[in-house]
Structure formats: structure tokens, C-alpha cells
Amino acid sequence: xxxxxxxxxxxxxxxxxxxxxxxxxxxxxxxxxxxxxxxxxxxxxxxxxxxxxxxxxxxxxxxxxxxxxxxxxxxxxxxxxxxxxxxxxxxxxxxxxxxxxxxxxxxxxxxxxxxxxxxxxxxxxxxxxxxxxxxxxxxxxxxxxxxxxxxxxxxxxxxxxxxxxxxxxxxxxxxxxxxxxxxxxxxxxxxxxxxxxxxxxxxxxxxxxxxxxxxxxxxxxxxxxxxxxxxxxxxxxxxxxxxxxxxxxxxxxxxxxxxxxxxxxxxxxxxxxxxxxxxxxxxxxxxxxxxxxxxxxxxxxxxxxxxxxxxxxxxxxxxxxxxxxxxxxxxxxxxxxxxxxxxxxxxxxxxxxxxxxxxxxxxxxxxxxxxx
Ligand code: UD1
Ligand code: UDP
Numbered sequence: 001x002x003x004x005x006x007x008x009x010x011x012x013x014x015x016x017x018x019x020x021x022x023x024x025x026x027x028x029x030x031x032x033x034x035x036x037x038x039x040x041x042x043x044x045x046x047x048x049x050x051x052x053x054x055x056x057x058x059x060x061x062x063x064x065x066x067x068x069x070x071x072x073x074x075x076x077x078x079x080x081x082x083x084x085x086x087x088x089x090x091x092x093x094x095x096x097x098x099x100x101x102x103x104x105x106x107x108x109x110x111x112x113x114x115x116x117x118x119x120x121x122x123x124x125x126x127x128x129x130x131x132x133x134x135x136x137x138x139x140x141x142x143x144x145x146x147x148x149x150x151x152x153x154x155x156x157x158x159x160x161x162x163x164x165x166x167x168x169x170x171x172x173x174x175x176x177x178x179x180x181x182x183x184x185x186x187x188x189x190x191x192x193x194x195x196x197x198x199x200x201x202x203x204x205x206x207x208x209x210x211x212x213x214x215x216x217x218x219x220x221x222x223x224x225x226x227x228x229x230x231x232x233x234x235x236x237x238x239x240x241x242x243x244x245x246x247x248x249x250x251x252x253x254x255x256x257x258x259x260x261x262x263x264x265x266x267x268x269x270x271x272x273x274x275x276x277x278x279x280x281x282x283x284x285x286x287x288x289x290x291x292x293x294x295x296x297x298x299x300x301x302x303x304x305x306x307x308x309x310x311x312x313x314x315x316x317x318x319x320x321x322x323x324x325x326x327x328x329x330x331x332x333x334x335x336x337x338x339x340x341x342x343x344x345x346x347x348x349x350x351x352x353x354x355x356x357x358x359x360x361x362x363x364x365x366x367x368x369x370x371x372x
Pocket of ligand 1: 011012039040041042043044064067068071096097098099130132216247248
């Protein structure tokens with residue numbers, strides 16, 4: 001039996017690792033230890049309960065207003081202690097958060113091989129996204145297994161001279177998670193009703209624009225640009241703008257300053273995963289700077305406008321399922337109105353092919369490690 005420690009700590013890692021945890025835990029070839037850093041608290045717990053995952057270890061590192069240094073130091077020390085006690089054969093981390101980088105580093109220091117889920121995403125700009133571009137580059141430097149979600153990611157890794165035999169293209173595990181959630185909403189009327197009942201304010205005759213925004217490099221002017229655009233779009237009167245506001249105080253302050261009380265804009269608390277998937281399905285357009293949502297929207301046939309200057313997920317842009325619109329107010333308004341007012345444009349984007357996987361990424365990861 002191989003012993004694997006799986007570490008994650010934020011909402012998106014939890015969503016994307018949930019199918020991986022489930023697959024490992026149901027496989028008798030592995031002893032699986034789930035260690036959450038608790039870099040996020042309530043947003044992480046929402047996902048753990050949605051997927052019925054009880055972690056074996058919780059490092060509880062989150063502090064209000066935490067710095068990158070706080071998170072790095074606490075996760076590095078906490079995971080280091082866990083690995084000393086557990087002595088695993090391998091450690092799995094996900095993506096580009098500070099939890100992932102610090103946990104992988106702790107494993108590297110103890111010479112425990114690391115598997116990196118969602119390897120090879122790159123903008124080639126260390127400041128966008130910051131600090132995530134650094135985090136993922138560091139993990140990929142020494143990971144023993146690089147689970148690249150797409151061929152594009154694999155090509156990026158090969159260009160960095162990472163040995164080919166370490167890379168496996170799996171698809172993105174977010175599609176596994178999305179399919180699990182969609183199936184539960186589709187097949188369980190009680191779940192569907194619970195989701196629907198959370199949004200009594202939605203009007204069938206108005207199109208829903210779903211928004212999220214939280215990137216550190218957008219704090220300040222970037223967020224302001226996005227929020228001014230939402231306020232202008234709301235004035236049209238034929239849309240409802242729903243924005244579950246991330247719990248980061250920098251985001252909340254700016255959102256309430258510019259958007260609270262604006263008619264047609266609904267600022268709500270972060271949603272559990274199932275109601276959020278329900279809302280994505282119910283939406284007409286999604287405006288976001290989120291990584292995960294850039295991958296989910298094309299799989300649901302929803303046009304996604306990405307409020308960033310660059311993206312490490314160029315596949316959706318190339319497939320015309322996503323448009324990179326930056327944070328300039330006029331540009332966001334113009335691109336959103338184009339989709340609202342031109343049925344032809346809308347059709348082109350919503351019919352684009354989804355490039356991020358088939359829902360079997362977790363199985364491929366487990367098989368690779370079982371056969372190693
Ligand atoms: C983190 C990740 C980012 C990821 C994002 C997903 C890093 C450097 N950043 O950014 O890559 O895209 O999560 O959402 O790893 N907070 C709460 N409760 C929560 C979560 C956050 O109160 O459940 C507040 C706390 O005040 C916390 C702050 O948000 O200190 C910032 O959280 P942090 O994880 O450091 O940064 P994010 O911006 O969430
Ligand atoms: N999400 C959620 N509830 C919300 C907003 C987002 O469950 O209120 C999900 C979303 O479907 C996606 C993930 O959270 O799977 C994205 O997380 P986030 O945007 O925080 O981080 P990123 O993907 O940018 O790292």
C-alpha cells in the first residue's frame with residue numbers, strides 16, 4: 001500500500017482536489033491522508049461539506065488580513081511536522097496558492113516526491129497573477145509528477161526542459177467536480193429546490209450577469225474599473241448582476257463602496273459550490289477574474305469575460321469561449337454589451353468547445369501513481 005498525503009487550503013483547491021480525494025480514498029492500493037492548511041476557513045469548509053470530505057488534519061492557519069509571509073511560514077512549518085510524523089511515499093498539491101507552494105516545499109526539504117495537479121499553467125509574467133505565477137513555477141521545478149490539464153500546459157513544461165516522462169496530461173479536475181455537482185442538481189429535486197430557493201430575487205424576464213472578482217493584482221484600480229463597469233451595466237435595466245463577494249477585506253471594502261445600493265446589483269455572500277453551479281447554469285454571461293470559473297464556464301456553454309490583462313488559461317480564449325477584457329471600465333461595458341445586444345456574437349461564444357477535460361482527470365492521476 002502506498003501512503004499519499006494530499007494538501008490543500010483554499011476554496012478552489014478544495015473544489016479541484018475533492019474528486020482526487022474521493023478517488024484515492026476509494027482505492028485500496030492507497031492509504032490517503034488529507035491535510036488541509038485552512039488558508040481559507042469558511043470558504044474551505046463550504047467545499048468540504050459539499051463533497052462530504054472530513055480532513056484527517058487541519059492546520060487552521062487562516063488569520064484575518066493574513067500576509068503571504070504569514071501563510072507561507074505557517075504552512076511550511078505545519079506541513080513539515082505532518083510529513084515527519086506520517087512519512088508518506090508521496091505528497092499531492094494543487095495549482096498555485098501559497099498553501100500549494102509551501103506544502104510542496106516542505107515535502108522537497110524532506111525529499112518526499114511531489115505530485116503537482118494542474119501543472120504547467122503560465123502567463124510568463126511574475127506579477128500577473130501575483131504571487132501565483134511564482135508559486136506554480138516553483139512547484140513545477142521539482143515536482144516528480146506533473147499532471148498537466150491540457151496539451152498547452154504540457155508544451156509549456158517541455159519548454160522549461162522538464163523531463164517528458166514526468167508529465168501526464170489528465171484534463172482539469174475542475175471538470176470532474178463540475179460534473180459531480182451538476183449531476184446532483186439534475187437528479188435530486190430537493191437539491192435543485194434548495195439551490196433555487198437561495199435566489200428569490202431573480203426575475204425571469206431579466207438576463208443574469210454573474211460576477212466574481214478577487215485577484216490580488218486587481219486590488220485598487222483594477223477592482224474599481226470592474227465595479228464602475230457593473231454599475232454602468234446595471235443602468236440598462238434589462239439585466240440583473242449577481243456578485244457573491246469574496247471574503248478578502250480588500251475586495252469587500254471596494255465592492256461595498258462602489259456597488260452597495262446600486263439598483264440591479266446584488267451583492268451576496270460567497271456561495272456553496274452547488275448553488276454556485278446552479279447560478280452559473282442560470283446565468284447569461286459570466287464576468288470574472290477567477291481561474292476556476294474560466295474553466296467551468298465553457299463546459300457549461302456560458303460566455304465568460306475575463307477581467308484580467310493576461311491569462312494562464314489561453315485555451316478558452318483560443319476556442320472563443322472566453323474573452324480577455326482587462327479591467328478598463330469602458331472596455332468591460334463594451335464587451336458585455338456586445339454579447340447582450342448581438343445574438344450572433346452570443347451564439348459564437350456560447351457554442352464554443354470546452355477545452356478543459358472530460359471529467360476523468362482524477363482517475364488518470366490515481367492510475368499514474370498506482371502504476372508507478
Ligand atoms: C487565495 C489564493 C489565490 C486564490 C484565492 C481563491 C494565495 C496567495 N492566494 O487568495 O491564489 O485564487 O485564494 O479564492 O494563495 N478570508 C476569510 N475567510 C475565508 C477566506 C478568506 O475571512 O474563508 C479572508 C481573510 O481575511 C484572509 C483573506 O481573506 O486573511 C485573504 O485570504 P488569502 O487566502 O490570503 O488570499 P485570497 O485573496 O483568498
Ligand atoms: N465558487 C463557489 N462559490 C462562489 C464563487 C465561486 O463555489 O461564491 C467556485 C467556482 O465555481 C470555482 C471556484 O469557486 O470552482 C473558484 O474559486 P476562486 O474564484 O475563489 O479562485 P480561483 O479559481 O481564481 O483560484
